[in-house]
Amino acid sequence: MPKRTIIIAAIAIILALAAIFTSGFGLWSxxxxxxxxxxxxxIREVDLAFEQSGRITEMNFDEGQRVEKGAVMAVIDQQSLSDDLRAAQARLTSAQAQLVKSRNGNRPQEIAAAAAQVEQARAQLRQARAAFERRRGLVASGAVSRAQLEQSREAFEVAQAAVNSATQQLSLLRAGSRREDIAANAAAVEQAKADVAQARTRLSEGQLVAPSGGIILSRVQEPGAIVSPGATIYTLTIDxxxxxxxxxxxxxxxxxxxxxxxxxxxxxxxxxxxxxxxxxxxxxxxxxxxxxxxxxxxxxxxxxxxxxxxxxxxxxxxxxxxxxxxxxxxxxxxxxx
Structure with a gap:
């Protein structure tokens, strides 16, 4: 085969290969x-922080670790928050008892005691009236002085006032609590319930919970640190x-x-x-x-x-x-x- 023919064939092969590997020299692709x-x-990141101030007692994850949604990442001291919850629950119990008392009215024994006070006051009134009438009849004969008569009159009037007071007290006990007092006690119960719910919320906020799954990018604080609300504890990347x-x-x-x-x-x-x-x-x-x-x-x-x-x-x-x-x-x- 002539040398020139071999050279032309080689050039043709090279051009064909070049066309294949360069997509037709850029004309087609x-x-x-x-x-x-x-x-x-x-890149999606979120800085995680407590909503309460306090001293950190637990830091449960390190940088680079994966966190699942709902995992407790850190905890602050729970003692004071638990004490606040117990105090709120005690106030709720007291308010509920007061409401039950106002709705149920007074006990029969209390009403009976008030009725006895009325009878006692009436007995004293009868005695005072008898003493006053007796002395008034003796004033003309001089057996009783005017001063003694005035003393008997005053004792009689005091006895009358005591009967009126005891009668009104008995009427109040029989009528029971006013609607306004019952409404006020009911409102106090609702306020106490709100205080308990708020105390529970503060206690739950003492735990830093992962809002979603991701990777810990940075761990900013350590156990023992005292933090304020909003201070970054972890930076979490959401993936x-x-x-x-x-x-x-x-x-x-x-x-x-x-x-x-x-x-x-x-x-x-x-x-x-x-x-x-x-x-x-x-x-x-x-x-x-x-x-x-x-x-x-x-x-x-x-x-x-x-x-x-x-x-x-x-x-x-x-x-x-x-x-x-x-x-x-x-x-x-x-x-x-």
């Missing part, structure tokens, strides 16, 4: 079937569900629709994750500098969120990712035109 967008795994925050230029908004399926890849692995577009922002914004795009960073883009369906430890918060969205046949034809 299988990537036309999908569009790529750039973003990051969404379920996993969200991707990505950005798309305006010409490609037609590829994005809530509910659409997408693929996700990272720079650190060949694994392809699957997700669903959950939200597309209605307003444009400047591309964040943490997101690398083929256009200038200052270009206006639209943010959209992807919910990852099969997350694992390969996706870390803040990690850059590429979101791949499949084009429809009509979109491919439109881009070719």
């Amino acid at each position: 299988g990537d036309d079937a999908q569009a790529e967008f750039y973003g990051n795994v969404d 379920k569900p996993v969200y991707i925050r990505a950005y798309a230029p305006e010409p490609q908004l037609g590829l994005l629709a809530p509910g659409s399926k997408v693929n996700i890849k990272t720079d650190s692995s060949d694994k392809i994750y699957h997700g669903t577009i959950g939200y597309v922002s209605p307003s444009a914004e400047f591309t964040p500098k943490t997101v690398q795009t083929e256009d200038l960073r200052a270009d206006l883009v639209y943010r959209f969120r992807v919910i990852v369906q099969d997350p694992d430890d390969g996706l870390r918060q803040g990690q850059p990712v590429t979101v791949m969205v499949k084009r429809s046949e009509r979109q491919i034809q439109a881009s070719d035109e």
